[in-house]
Amino acid sequence: MKTKVLVIGADGRADALARQASLGIHFSHLYALPGNPGTKRWATTISGSITDFVAIEKECLKHGITTIVVGPEDPLVKGISEYFAASQSSAHIKIVGPSAKNAKIEGSKAHAKQFMDRHGIPTAPFQIFKEDQLELAKLYIEQLTVFPTVIKADGLAAGKGVLICHTPEEALAAVEGMLSGAKFGDAGKTIVVEEFLPGKESSFIVITDGTGAWKLLPLARDYKRAGVGDTGLNTGGMGVISTPSLVTESFKQIVTERVIEPTIQGFIADGTPYKGFLYIQLMEVEGQPFVVEYNCRLGDPETEGILPLIKSDFSELLAACANGTLKYTNLEFHEECSAVIAIVSGGYPGDFEKDKKIMINKYAIGRIGCNIFFAGAKEEHGELVTSGGRVLYLQANAPTLKEALNRCYEAAKHVFFDNMYFRTDIGAEVLALEAIGQEA
Numbered sequence: 001m002k003t004k005v006l007v008i009g010a011d012g013r014a015d016a017l018a019r020q021a022s023l024g025i026h027f028s029h030l031y032a033l034p035g036n037p038g039t040k041r042w043a044t045t046i047s048g049s050i051t052d053f054v055a056i057e058k059e060c061l062k063h064g065i066t067t068i069v070v071g072p073e074d075p076l077v078k079g080i081s082e083y084f085a086a087s088q089s090s091a092h093i094k095i096v097g098p099s100a101k102n103a104k105i106e107g108s109k110a111h112a113k114q115f116m117d118r119h120g121i122p123t124a125p126f127q128i129f130k131e132d133q134l135e136l137a138k139l140y141i142e143q144l145t146v147f148p149t150v151i152k153a154d155g156l157a158a159g160k161g162v163l164i165c166h167t168p169e170e171a172l173a174a175v176e177g178m179l180s181g182a183k184f185g186d187a188g189k190t191i192v193v194e195e196f197l198p199g200k201e202s203s204f205i206v207i208t209d210g211t212g213a214w215k216l217l218p219l220a221r222d223y224k225r226a227g228v229g230d231t232g233l234n235t236g237g238m239g240v241i242s243t244p245s246l247v248t249e250s251f252k253q254i255v256t257e258r259v260i261e262p263t264i265q266g267f268i269a270d271g272t273p274y275k276g277f278l279y280i281q282l283m284e285v286e287g288q289p290f291v292v293e294y295n296c297r298l299g300d301p302e303t304e305g306i307l308p309l310i311k312s313d314f315s316e317l318l319a320a321c322a323n324g325t326l327k328y329t330n331l332e333f334h335e336e337c338s339a340v341i342a343i344v345s346g347g348y349p350g351d352f353e354k355d356k357k358i359m360i361n362k363y364a365i366g367r368i369g370c371n372i373f374f375a376g377a378k379e380e381h382g383e384l385v386t387s388g389g390r391v392l393y394l395q396a397n398a399p400t401l402k403e404a405l406n407r408c409y410e411a412a413k414h415v416f417f418d419n420m421y422f423r424t425d426i427g428a429e430v431l432a433l434e435a436i437g438q439e440a
Contacts, residue, residue, distance in 0.1 A: 002028035003319070004064050007043060008050050008080075009071025010036050012375040012393045013300040017071055018042040019371075020307040024315025031065060037384060038374030038392075050075050053083040057090050067322050070097035070276070073156060073297050077107040081275075094322040097276040102267060103296040105278075109192045110154045112294050119266035121259055123291045124150070124283075126194035134179045140193065141171045148196045152293075153178055155187030162234060164196065199285040201292070202246050203302050204255055206264075207317065209326040210275035214264055215317070218242045218306040218333055219252075221430070222299065226349060228425045235349045236390060239426030240305035240340040243401040245434060247284065255282065255289045263294075275321065304373045304393045305340040309333050336397040339404035341412060341426055345376070346419035348389030353419065358384040358391065361414035370411040371395045386417055402431055 005027045007018045015038035022030055022042040030043035033056065039045065046063075048055050051074055060068070068084070070076055079100035084093050097103075104111045116123045129137035141149075151174040153161030161184050165171035171193075178188030202221050208214035220242045226232035247255075259280060267274040279295035279302070307314065311332040320329040345352035358377060365372060373395060376388020392415070396407035405427050412422060 002026060003066045004029045004031070005067045005069060005315075005318070006031045006033060006046070006056075006060060006065045007035075007039065007069050007071060008033050008056075008075060010034050010050075011071065011300055012038070012373040012390065013298055013303040014071045015039050015373040015375070016304045016307045017069060017298070019373075020310060020314040021069070021318060024313040026313065026315035026319045027067075029063075031059075031063060033059065036374050037377055037379050038372070051078050051080075053080055056080075057084065057087060057093075060090060060093055066092065067094050067096065067318070069318055070095065071297065071300075071303075073103065073106050073295065076100065076103035076276075076296050077156065095276075096318055096321050098274050098278075098296050099272060101272045102274050105294040106296040107156055108154050108190075109152045109293065110190055113192055113194075115266060115270075116291055119262050119269070121262050121266070121291055122289060124195040124197050126192050128154075129175070129179065129191050129193065131179045131181070131189040134176065137175045137179065137191065137193065138172055141168060141175055144168065144171070146195075147171070150194045150196050151175060151178065152192040152194065153184040153188035154190035154192060155184070157184045157187045161187055197283045197285050197290050197292075199283040199290075200247075202282050202284065203299055204260065204280040204282055205298060205302065205306065206260060206278050206280070207276070207321050207326070208264055208274055208278060209321045209324045210273040211324050211327070212264060212268060212273070213327040214260065215326060215329070215331045216256075216260070217331075218309045218338070219246050220299070220302045220306050221246055222302055223423065223426055226423075228423055233349050235344075237299075237301045238342045238344070238423045240301050241338070241401060241405070241427040241430060242305050242309060243337040243430060245401075245430060251284060251287065251289070254287075259289050259291060275324075301340050301342060301373075301390075301393055304371075304395050305338045308371060308395060308397055309336060309338050334397060336399060337401040337404045338395065338397050339401060339408050339427060340393050340395045341405075341408045341422050342390050343392050343394065343412065343415055343420055343422050344390050345386055345388070346421045348421070352389055354386050354388070355380070356386040356417040356419065358386060358415070358417045360384070364414040365394070365411045368407050368411045369396055369398070370407050391417065391420070401427055401434065405431070
């Protein structure tokens with residue numbers, strides 16, 4: 001039976017989720033809360049706060065919505081799954097997303113490290129310090145002999161709570177700033193100090209239904225630094241690539257055996273089976289995987305890059321996750337590469353101006369073969385204007401990564417707003433390696 005579905009979110013991830021779900025046959029109607037100018041193309045907009053569960057419940061009952069797909073982490077960490085499970089009037093409404101207990105795998109980096117330690121999942125050596133342990137943390141930093149080191153705020157910090165410190169002075173300043181609450185507020189009052197792992201980064205994202213069954217989505221690599229050459233501040237993501245050359249099949253098998261299976265089974269062993277999307281950020285060091293962090297949801301902008309590669313009915317996949325029948329579902333992909341570039345407000349992730357008029361030649365972008373996913377944009381007096389740092393994303397599938405990237409950069413010529421910016425080197429290191437391989 002077809003169902004009505006609500007996608008929660010207002011970012012590019014929500015736009016991509018709504019688009020991909022709309023291509024399937026298992027949902028009779030899509031809604032988005034609060035949505036954005038992009039989601040309006042695929043779903044009916046419902047206004048409201050993503051953490052006002054009482055209001056969300058009322059809207060679901062009003063519209064006959066029976067499945068909720070949660071995009072961002074905040075509602076999950078704050079317990080949307082528990083809220084609906086405990087409600088007598090809406091316990092029938094199913095959530096594609098983990099419980100608050102399991103969402104803590106993202107909500108607390110210290111908790112995630114302890115989970116990995118408990119279940120034998122490879123990760124960088126670490127130490128945890130709380131706000132009343134400033135002097136102990138400083139002493140630990142002073143005794144380090146190898147730099148850089150990584151300082152992480154324990155709580156949610158909008159993707160910006162990780163600092164790579166190249167000197168003892170930088171590390172001491174980061175520790176003092178976080179534990180005092182001056183940097184990242186309460187999110188930084190517990191920190192994780194861990195060894196820096198040089199290597200190749202990749203994102204493994206799985207969907208799992210609480211029974212132990214799981215499916216692996218296309219692999220991706222995102223680019224968090226604001227500047228060309230991976231310079232500048234960390235952002236929520238400046239671009240994404242997905243291509244088979246990211247990792248070898250043998251490495252993928254190692255990840256399955258040493259990371260994915262132990263993680264899924266670890267939740268079950270802890271008495272909290274996981275349901276929803278689970279993002280695993282990995283570093284490959286000398287052929288071995290190390291978990292950098294977990295996210296309790298689809299990545300952003302990874303979602304915009306990998307969902308268009310899904311050939312199967314995505315609505316069926318979501319329904320199977322909600323109903324616990326994932327093992328009976330096939331998941332097939334287009335044999336293509338994908339690329340995404342983020343078009344951002346100048347100054348992001350620092351200070352930037354809003355309400356800049358956005359001009360887009362959608363027809364030219366469509367002819368190039370690109371998708372547009374909206375994020376920090378809104379409609380005002382009939383015009384599209386900027387409302388955030390990451391304004392929109394351009395995404396393309398193509399037989400090769402080079403062609404996919406070329407399409408994105410060609411499409412960027414047809415977007416304009418005052419002081420817009422995008423990185424011009426997304427995927428450059430992979431293209432260089434592929435070129436060497438072709439020459440050999």
